[in-house]
Amino acid sequence: MLSSAEYIQLSLESNLFWVRIMKEHAIFIESAMPPPLNHIARQAEHFKQQFAVLLSETIRHANGLVSSGALQSGQYYTNFTEAAEQAVQNSTGIGTDGYLTQMEYNIEPLTTYSITPETEDAVNQLNGYILNMVNAFAAFKADLLDNQSACRIFTLLYTADISHILHEAQRYIQLLTGLQNKDENFNQNYAEFWNQNMAEHAKSMRGLFDPSETAFINEADRYGRVFDALAQVPTISALPDTKDISAFKATATQGMLSCKVKAIMSPLYTDHNLREANHYIHLMQP
Numbered sequence: 001m002l003s004s005a006e007y008i009q010l011s012l013e014s015n016l017f018w019v020r021i022m023k024e025h026a027i028f029i030e031s032a033m034p035p036p037l038n039h040i041a042r043q044a045e046h047f048k049q050q051f052a053v054l055l056s057e058t059i060r061h062a063n064g065l066v067s068s069g070a071l072q073s074g075q076y077y078t079n080f081t082e083a084a085e086q087a088v089q090n091s092t093g094i095g096t097d098g099y100l101t102q103m104e105y106n107i108e109p110l111t112t113y114s115i116t117p118e119t120e121d122a123v124n125q126l127n128g129y130i131l132n133m134v135n136a137f138a139a140f141k142a143d144l145l146d147n148q149s150a151c152r153i154f155t156l157l158y159t160a161d162i163s164h165i166l167h168e169a170q171r172y173i174q175l176l177t178g179l180q181n182k183d184e185n186f187n188q189n190y191a192e193f194w195n196q197n198m199a200e201h202a203k204s205m206r207g208l209f210d211p212s213e214t215a216f217i218n219e220a221d222r223y224g225r226v227f228d229a230l231a232q233v234p235t236i237s238a239l240p241d242t243k244d245i246s247a248f249k250a251t252a253t254q255g256m257l258s259c260k261v262k263a264i265m266s267p268l269y270t271d272h273n274l275r276e277a278n279h280y281i282h283l284m285q286p
């Protein structure tokens with residue numbers, strides 16, 4: 001059973017990571033809809049706005065209540081996030097809420113004085129709102145996956161990527177449900193989930209680099225095999241390889257932002273995958 005203090009801290013640390021991830025999935029969906037699917041793009045825009053509100057609420061509550069280790073792990077933002085958000089906003093016209101990233105720079109780390117009697121109720125209510133929204137978003141992604149799998153729609157997202165972001169929503173629902181029950185094992189089997197997730201990032205990125213980027217394609221292909229192997233044996237520590245794939249994603253993001261690496265993925269997509277690797281690293285070395 002989690003103590004109240006643990007429940008508050010772990011909820012806010014998880015939400016700071018996951019709500020932004022959900023918000024960006026909405027941006028990726030919105031930007032990948034061809035004109036006949038404008039109505040789906042509009043629904044995705046609506047989800048993005050709802051998650052932006054929830055992220056802003058999470059940031060407000062998190063002040064003084066999350067560990068400095070979590071804040072410095074590179075799972076909430078990286079050196080590239082703000083520039084990547086700006087680049088996507090410029091190229092797609094979709095608002096990316098860079099002000100939220102700037103707000104995150106100023107979150108104060110944990111002090112024992114920050115918890116008031118109202119804090120737990122506020123976090124409980126916030127978790128409840130988020131859980132409702134993620135449930136709705138998971139249903140939306142499941143619909144998208146069904147329709148594309150049956151060839152009723154065509155989007156510019158890999159079917160495997162739609163499945164990937166659906167699994168992330170389902171994972172977050174599972175975590176929030178565990179947290180709401182104050183279950184201390186709320187994040188069990190995380191290595192199985194994240195090894196699989198890292199393998200899928202590598203394979204999607206492999207297919208989104210420009211065909212002329214041979215070195216990046218080969219490296220992504222290698223990471224796909226490395227994490228496929230790790231996914232078979234989740235007892236082996238994935239820490240060294242996850243640090244390596246994190247560096248690879250950072251290099252790709254930086255290269256794309258400086259127009260030195262060609263790809264049909266956005267730097268926000270690779271930065272997003274970078275933050276997920278950093279989140280996994282943080283879980284392995286809390």
Ligand SMILES: [Fe+2]
Nearest residue numbers: 021165168272
């Ligand atoms: Fe994701």
Ligand SMILES: [Fe+2]
Nearest residue numbers: 168197201276
């Ligand atoms: Fe992912």
